[in-house]
Amino acid sequence: MKYEGKFGKYGGIFVPELLIPAIEELEEAFYKFKDDEEFMNELHFYLKEFASRPTGLYYAENLSNELGCKIYLKREDLLHTGAHKINNAIGQGLLAKYMGKTELIAETGAGQHGIATAVIGAKLGLKVKIFMGSKDVERQKLNVFRMELSGAEVIPVDMGSKTLKDSINEAFRYWISNLDTSHYLIGTTMGPHPYPSMVKFFQSVIGKEAREQILEKENKLPDTVIACVGGGSNSIGIFSGFVDDEDVDLIGVEAAGDGIDTNEHGATLTKGTEGILHGSLSIVLQDEDGQINDTSSVSAGLDYPGVGPEHAYLQSSGRAKYVPITDKEALNAFRLLCETEGIIPALESSHAVAYAVKYAKQEENKGKTIIVNLSGRGDKDMFTVAKELGVSI
Template sequence: MSNSADNGPDELGRFGQFGGRYMPEALITALDELTEAWQGAMADDAFVAEFNRLLVEYAGVPSLLYDATKLSEQYGARILLKREDLNHTGAHKIRNVLGQALLTKRMGKTRLIAETGAGQHGVATATAAAYLGLDCTVYMGEVDTERQALNVARMQLLGAEVIPVLSGSRTLKDAINEAIRDWVASVDHTAYCFGTAAGPHPFPAMVRDFCRGIGDEARAQCLSLTGALPDVVTACVGGGSNAIGLFTAFLDDPDVRIVGFEAGGDGVDTARHAATIWAGDVGVLHGARTYVLQDEDGQTIESHSISAGLDYPGVGPQHAHLAATGRAEYHPVTDAEAMEAMALLARTEGIIPAIESAHALAGSLRLAKELPGKTILVNLSGRGDKDMGTAIEWFGLGKATAAEPVGNPDRSDA
């Protein structure tokens, strides 16, 4: 599980100029303890073995690397899908929460709190908490509880308390604010199971390392399947945990192009998007120096994306660093492009992706047209079951309207 030292972070949790700890002093000791516990755990063969056992036996990894031949035929590049959508709970998030929940047990704490946007991280945290016998409270923006009611119900069924957040924009950033407020008051017995590779040190590095199996597996699978490394690896980027989990394995492969796709919402030329690296400026949000969507006075601007999981005005500091150094590139994908890709994958390969992951696919198909014959490895980070409400609305689905209904007793041929 080693990581090239050049990829960071340094002892202060910095990736170049990004990262660090812009947090209340009240939480610094907890962050220090967490850093020490995490580093100790990762150096402990027994912990790593237990983590890997849970991943294999419980979460269902390694996930498949699927050769999407039908898409490839249509688009001219060879498209490989890392099927994180097949993991237990339906996304890559289970990797991170199993790591953090195991660490929580190791630290002797009894309660997990989490923020969630789409609800995937909340469901994953509630799942790990149920499995490992921890209490669980999930903060979720009120807007998101409405967009993702099914995931609220899943969390509740798993025994978690879901608290709707009414402050600010009532989305992911506000859920994080509220979780931090809870944590300041409960840190003696509670662990904050942060859902993405952002926030104060050690979260960006710790979440990356719990998720890096995505890339480690995909790299080996791709070599085995194609005999070579992919030409391009791609992922969607909100906070960026699935992306950094994939990218890490390829950072030291200079010939592998690394591309992240941010949520372009209505378009990056409008005010309604969540393309933080593309359109943001360097600032501080939720404990880290990174790119932030902010106004002239440093007030956070509310982001927009059709995908709740990408609807965040910040981004993980290592992504900011990879963008600033040019090792990775980040491009926007609009709501409409993502939804089109969602439908396309459903009808071409019979796979319904999460709308988050559909952003990665849409951007990758754009690349495919420019890169005939090349291999593009896409992280299909989650499945789309949770997004059916949005899909029903977007595509006008859900009403069976065949021109000639069957089973009508008044018709002689029925």
């Protein structure tokens, strides 16, 4: 391997020996093509013409007036397929094509990464297999249908907790059996090197745009950047534009499910310990024997017992702060953004909005300028939200 893929002590490569040749092939291709003019020109073309970048940095005037802060929303929800996931799917899909692969494999929780992979597979002429926990298949039926319409095969996973963790396990198993023809298009900043660095590279467009946009609008950097964290791709993408600016606070918001003190929760960086999960050393939710805990969240995309290794490093170094938000708080924020701005956020993004509300209400934060990464739109969550709110639709 040319690079260690470490963030402090976190990251690295912890995979079966059978996967090492594929990991080495992927590392070589990524570091070659990210500096290749033809590849980058094609990537930028698809980001602009297919995904509709750049996305806006929207001043949420009504919400700002209500909370006493200047709140800007980075509108990743306006992208094709409805979330930031398309940025990385385009990048890795193109990379797979340049590597001569004929099939994309992906895992998905909320379905946004699955849709993004399905549409880029359709665009580039690649077969697509999507592994999805059967629990998530049920609560994200609309997204499953959208994947299938784009030609993808959606494979329900009935093992374990039947959520994102288990779909990742099955995707790895399939990849090991099909290394010559397939590329595993991981959707977040977890996994063995080079995935955390590669996904960050393809998602860094969010941070680059947001930095330029806030300077244009405010003539200064924001005081705080807030984003939700499951595996952590949207957050690492926007954080990357400000991580070198020590005066900008970075806050990652995790899903705490029914509450931080319950047995089932997300909030990996709040409650987890060091461990190895899905190919890298990071912070994970595990018992005293090292067995991975099940998680529970109203948000399928944050329902994951690990986190990308760079987030573990950012927390340990003190550069970023990570906080929990409960299902109830996220649902309240979902409704608040709908009512104040007419914007329907994904439940994942609603966690970030919820903490922005709590943050803005603190007296010492009055008047601050905040960017919230609105990582996705809430169309996919309508039935879940209605059920939680006791509304019949």
